[in-house]
Amino acid sequence: MATTPSTASLEPGLRAACINMRNYTFVTKFMLLGIPDTEGLEKVLFVLFLAFYLFTLLGNLLILLAILTSSSLHTPMYFFLGNLSVFDIFFPSVSTPKIMLSLMRQSHTISYEGCASQLFFYHVLGGTECFLYTVMAYDRFVAICHPLRYTAIMNRRVCAGLTVGTWLGGSLHGSILTFLVFKLPYCGPNEVDNFFCDIPVVLPLACADTSLAQTVSFTNVDVVTLGCFFLILTSYSHIVLSILKISSSEGRRRAFSTCSAHFLSILLFYGPVMLIYLRPASSRWLDSVIQVLNNIVTPSLNPLIYTLRNKDVKLALRKVLTQTFHTSGVS
Secondary structure (H helix, E strand, O other), X not given: OOXXXXXXXXXXXXXXXXXXXXXXOOOOEXXXXXXXXXXXXXXXXXXXXXHHHHHHHHHHHXXXXXXXXXXXXXXXXHHHHHHHHHHHHHHHHOOHHHHHHHHOOOOOEEEHHHHHHHHHHHHHHHHHHHHHHXXXXXXXXXXXXXXXXXXXXXXXXXXXXXXXHHHHHHHHHHHHHHHHHHOOOOOOOOEEOOOOOOHHHHHHHOOOOOHHHHHHHHHHHHHHHHHHHHHHHHHHHHHHHHHHOOOOHHHHHHHHHHHHHHHHHHHHHHHHHHHHHOOOOOOHHHHHHHHHHHHHHHXXXXXXXXXXXXXXXXXXXXXXXXXXXXXXXXX
């Protein structure tokens, strides 16, 4: 467990507590308080969250299967879309099963290690997805602004390197945040004011000075989020200018259609993230609603966004489903 921090930098009350730290019992589990003001709605929320979760898994698995089996989708854009589908399968799986158990009154507690794992994977996957959206924006920038050099620039080696880079960047991001939060001692209280473990609700429970962890953690999150968002906006500024220069209205429509699904996904991803981490004030109920949107609802919308607005994906999905039903009928 973490060692006792230096008492010189603490307030008098915390200093006295840390002097006698050896007499404290360190937290071995946390109590998840869940979503506020939902008493009596547990069964309704369980069914709703289960429906979203199953739709997320099924929708993203179908998109991934369509990309893998259709040779026409073996391009950089769909390679990155396949990666996004993988993340949208894992990301809600960090917190959704636990909240559904809580709603069914099976378990409101989570172990110390489980809480640390939730925070780690939440920020690893969130950071990776943040970097991936930036890479996808760059891919669209090259496709629209430099179409003749697209295949040369976005070759397999570059795509693989960018994908590995997103994973490494997300892993480093999540590791730093988890280390900063859980190197602190936790000796009570142990009530997490949310339905899963995240920085804003776990740090206040530490029985030590959290100023350094708060500063570095939120700076890290802000830099990653705003940095990626700025790069995406820069890419799309160039994309819009290039599209407006296209002479034919059909060409402009197709170019906008290609980018609109990605840009809509970006807004759905970055909107809740910025509301959670960049707001000066905090509201327990509003924070929980935003987290539900971010963790449960948004991942289920990406399959709809990319299938409804993309003819190639719809054709590939129709082919996969037709073959699946045909095979099932034959067997």
